[in-house]
Structures are given as structure tokens and as C-alpha cells.
Amino acid sequence: xxxxxxxLNIADRPCVVVGDTAQALLLANWLIQHQAIVTVFGNxxxxxxxxARLSFTSKPxxxxxxxxxxxxxxxxxxxxxxxxxxxxxxxxxxxxxxVDDPQLSSWQIxxxxxxxxxxxxxxxxxGDPELLTLRALRLIRQADVIVYDRLVSEAxxxxxxxxxxxxxxxxxxxxxxxxxxxxxxxLVRLAQRPANVVRLKGGDPFIFGRGGEEIETLAENxxxxxVVPGITAGSGCAxxxxxxxxxxxxxxxxxxxxxxLRDGEINLEWEHLATPYxxxxxYMSLTGLDKICAALIRHGRAPDTPAALVQQGTHPEQKVxxxxxxxxxxxxxxxxVSAPTLLIxxxxxxxxxxxxxxxxxxxxxx
Ligand code: SAH
Numbered sequence: 001x002x003x004x005x006x007x008l009n010i011a012d013r014p015c016v017v018v019g020d021t022a023q024a025l026l027l028a029n030w031l032i033q034h035q036a037i038v039t040v041f042g043n044x045x046x047x048x049x050x051x052a053r054l055s056f057t058s059k060p061x062x063x064x065x066x067x068x069x070x071x072x073x074x075x076x077x078x079x080x081x082x083x084x085x086x087x088x089x090x091x092x093x094x095x096x097x098x099v100d101d102p103q104l105s106s107w108q109i110x111x112x113x114x115x116x117x118x119x120x121x122x123x124x125x126x127g128d129p130e131l132l133t134l135r136a137l138r139l140i141r142q143a144d145v146i147v148y149d150r151l152v153s154e155a156x157x158x159x160x161x162x163x164x165x166x167x168x169x170x171x172x173x174x175x176x177x178x179x180x181x182x183x184x185x186x187l188v189r190l191a192q193r194p195a196n197v198v199r200l201k202g203g204d205p206f207i208f209g210r211g212g213e214e215i216e217t218l219a220e221n222x223x224x225x226x227v228v229p230g231i232t233a234g235s236g237c238a239x240x241x242x243x244x245x246x247x248x249x250x251x252x253x254x255x256x257x258x259x260x261l262r263d264g265e266i267n268l269e270w271e272h273l274a275t276p277y278x279x280x281x282x283y284m285s286l287t288g289l290d291k292i293c294a295a296l297i298r299h300g301r302a303p304d305t306p307a308a309l310v311q312q313g314t315h316p317e318q319k320v321x322x323x324x325x326x327x328x329x330x331x332x333x334x335x336x337v338s339a340p341t342l343l344i345x346x347x348x349x350x351x352x353x354x355x356x357x358x359x360x361x362x363x364x365x366x
Contacts, residue, residue: 010034014039016072019077027162030162041060086098118197121211124152127155128236141160146166149169150170180210187217187223204232207234208258233313240310241352243344246348254281258284259284260284273299286341306323307343308343309343309344313340
């Protein structure tokens with residue numbers, strides 16, 4: 001098809017997005033960024049920030065709705081609905097982008113596809129989009145397909161190419177959306193198309209991110225890939241909580257460990273971690289918090305060693321709970337704490353009293 005390349009002024013013009021898939025919402029947000037007035041025919045997700053130009057309706061789309069708008073995006077997850085919307089638009093001479101069928105689209109978003117598939121394993125950082133690297137931002141803006149995790153924040157997802165196909169591979173502790181092996185294979189399959197595939201992971205992909213396993217499968221299948229580091233939760237949470245991970249007076253070493261329980265146990269080198277004047281940063285530590293603190297005390301770390309639990313670090317909702325390894329578990333037990341949280345243990349935590357700079361409305365300290 002010979003397409004006319006052009007630019008559109010959609011400022012203050014009504015546009016319609018049909019569907020409430022992640023891609024539909026991304027496109028709706030992209031249209032409002034270009035000053036359109038957008039009605040989404042679908043449910044508003046709780047994560048969607050209210051916007052004067054954006055409204056949601058659960059009504060079905062009528063001919064009158066099409067007559068009143070300039071551009072339509074058919075992005076429902078039902079192919080039949082999309083093709084019906086496309087036919088309605090054709091009949092009423094309204095331009096329609098049908099996300100799952102270029103043949104049914106009378107407009108589309110411009111992007112250049114590479115001649116061969118390639119995968120970028122990209123670290124999205126701990127949540128604040130301004131903590132993305134420039135390279136990560138460029139790659140998510142250019143991506144054709146983005147396979148993303150639960151830990152990647154909404155704010156970061158809204159920076160992605162609105163035309164990209166979004167595939168959720170997220171993991172909650174007990175509900176694995178996709179098993180790791182399927183993710184590894186999925187990336188290989190996606191890269192068989194001539195597409196820029198981004199595997200977007202929270203924090204740094206090589207720090208408790210299983211990024212190594214994913215690119216091992218790519219390497220075995222001769223798929224070209226690159227790795228983009230991200231700010232890991234340990235570093236992001238520490239900075240936003242005002243806790244330097246090392247300090248000439250308080251910590252000459254810093255270790256990152258996982259508190260993930262295997263068969264109810266955490267297997268770590270406790271004698272080593274109990275040594276004073278080192279900072280211990282524990283990922284995936286909420287469930288095992290009591291066990292971690294108790295084991296450190298049992299192996300000789302002073303019970304009054306300061307500790308902080310950072311919840312949703314770097315997000316506007318960040319909360320920091322502080323105490324000692326002796327009393328933090330009880331404080332957390334009586335507070336409403338939700339994942340993700342990061343535990344920082346060590347003498348450096350006391351510096352927060354002086355160095356805490358990031359205040360959010362949710363911020364509490366005790
Ligand atoms: N690759 C990631 C870590 C993945 S493991 C990284 O480099 O950051 C998931 C764990 O990371 C969570 O259980 C939590 O301990 C930590 N985490 C990730 N983002 C976080 C955030 N914004 N605030 C607090 N902890 C976070």
C-alpha cells in the first residue's frame with residue numbers, strides 16, 4: 001500500500017478510543033498528549049490519572065459517536081469489535097486505526113521496523129520515570145513490542161511507543177503471569193519478526209532480575225541482543241530515603257542479598273552479614289523480615305543496629321519505616337505495608353535523620 005505520510009493537528013478535536021487494554025490506554029494518553037479530547041469506550045483503570053481531556057464511558061459506540069469525532073482507535077481485545085468499528089468508520093468517512101489489523105486501518109502511527117528482530121533487555125529503574133537512562137527511554141519509544149513486568153511503573157509505561165504491542169509477563173509472588181521458561185521462549189519467538197523487542201524489567205535486569213537467564217536463551221538461539229542497565233532498587237531507594245549505602249564512618253562495604261524464602265528458609269551467610277560497619281540491602285524481604293532480623297541478631301549483629309524498610313521507593317507514594325533490627329519487625333507487623341519493599345540494615349540508616357530530602361504525602365517515619 002502506498003501510504004501518504006503526513007502530520008495531523010488534533011488539538012481540541014474529539015477522538016475516540018475503543019477498548020481498555022494497556023495498548024488502548026497508552027494510545028489514549030498519547031492522543032491527549034497531543035491535545036486531543038479523548039473518549040475511551042471502556043473501563044477506567046484505577047491507575048489512570050484523571051485528565052480534563054480524557055473521559056471513559058461504558059456505553060457501546062454509536063454512529064453518532066463516530067460522526068462527532070475526527071480520529072478513531074479500535075484497540076479492543078476482541079477482533080470482531082475492532083473490525084465492526086473499522087467498518088462503521090469507513091461508512092462514516094472517519095479515520096480509524098485498527099491496532100490488530102493494518103488492512104483495516106486508514107491511519108497508523110509512523111514507525112520504522114528493523115530488517116531483523118532484536119531484543120533489548122532494558123532496566124526501567126525503581127519507578128520514577130526520570131530515573132530511566134536516556135538509552136532506555138529511546139528504546140521504549142522505538143519499540144514495536146514490549147514485554148514488561150509488574151514492577152515497571154505506570155508512569156514508565158506511559159513513556160512507551162503508543163503503537164507498541166504490550167505483553168504483560170509480570171510476576172506477583174504467588175501468581176506468575178508467565179513462567180520464566182515461557183518468557184525466555186517468548187522473546188526468541190518475538191525476535192523472529194523484524195521487530196524491535198524490548199524486555200522491560202524493574203530496576204537493573206542483572207540484579208535479582210533473572211535477566212541473565214533470558215538472554216542466555218537468546219544467545220543460544222543466535223538472536224541479537226543488548227542489555228541496558230537500570231538504577232537498581234537498592235540504589236534508588238537508598239538515595240530517595242536519604243541513606244548513603246557506604247560512608248567513611250559507618251560502612252566500608254555494602255552487600256545486596258535476596259530475602260526470598262525457599263521452603264520457608266532463607267539461606268544466607270549470616271556470620272558474614274552480622275559483621276558491623278557494613279550495609280546489608282535485602283531485596284524481596286517483606287515476608288522474611290522477622291527471620292532476617294532474628295538471624296542477624298542470633299549471629300551477633302547488635303540488636304540496636306538501625307534498619308529501614310522502604311516501600312515503593314522513588315514513587316510519589318514512597319514510605320519509609322525506620323527502627324532497629326530488634327524492633328522493626330513489630331513496627332511492620334502493625335503497619336499496613338505492601339510490596340515492593342526494600343530492607344536496608346546498617347549503621348548508615350541513622351544518617352537518614354539528617355539527610356532525608358524526599359518528602360511525599362505518604363511519607364512516615366518512626
Ligand atoms: N531487578 C530489580 C529487582 C527485582 S527483585 C532491581 O534491580 O531493582 C524485586 C524486589 O526489588 C522487590 O521485592 C523489592 O525488594 C525490590 N524493589 C523493586 N522496586 C522497588 C521499589 N520501588 N521500592 C522498594 N523495593 C523495590
